Amino acid sequence: SQQGEEDPQALSIQEGENATMNCSYKTSINNLQWYRQNSGRGLVHLILIRSNEREKHSGRLRVTLDTSKKSSSLLITASRAADTASYFCATETSGSRLTFGEGTQLTVNP
């Protein structure tokens, strides 16, 4: 079963609005990563947050991590039509594998 579960499964917003996606996981993690996947393309790494970090920023992206609640959120501010994609969280527990969630499909309407 998937370690990470994204919420919501689908999100539709207007250009300029903020988009928030959540990820919950089950076991203790070393780090959590967010990836974007455009339709028919490979995943693109967005941001990595370590278990001892609470918040991280990269451009219009803000990621938070709450290890006590085993959850993370990805905020995209001032969204653009080009942000339309699926967003996945991935967790590293131990060793070398990443476990991906099922993703949130974000649609940004122009």
Added chain:
Amino acid sequence: DSGVTQTPKHLITATGQRVTLRCSPRSGDLSVYWYQQSLDQGLQFLIQYYNGEERAKGNILERFSAQQFPDLHSELNLSSLELGDSALYFCASSVGARSNQPQHFGDGTRLSIL
């Protein structure tokens, strides 16, 4: 452009056949990962190689095998194909052996079993 190259982009074959998917990692990356993405199973980790050696194994069927060559390119071999093997197969690469760093994905091979 991630720097990871996968060939072929599309593959159509029949049940019972065998195919080979190829991946060239990003320059300087020593790890190669293989993933399967399907609508019902999501993105599933199959196997990882690091500098030519198998490093981690995931939900890889016995009908599937992989290897990483001295030049670091990798091949995923799928045999006795079944309809359920239809999926997108991704290769990713990273510098080190651990998953505490970004992975760089190719655009995948879409495998269709008829």
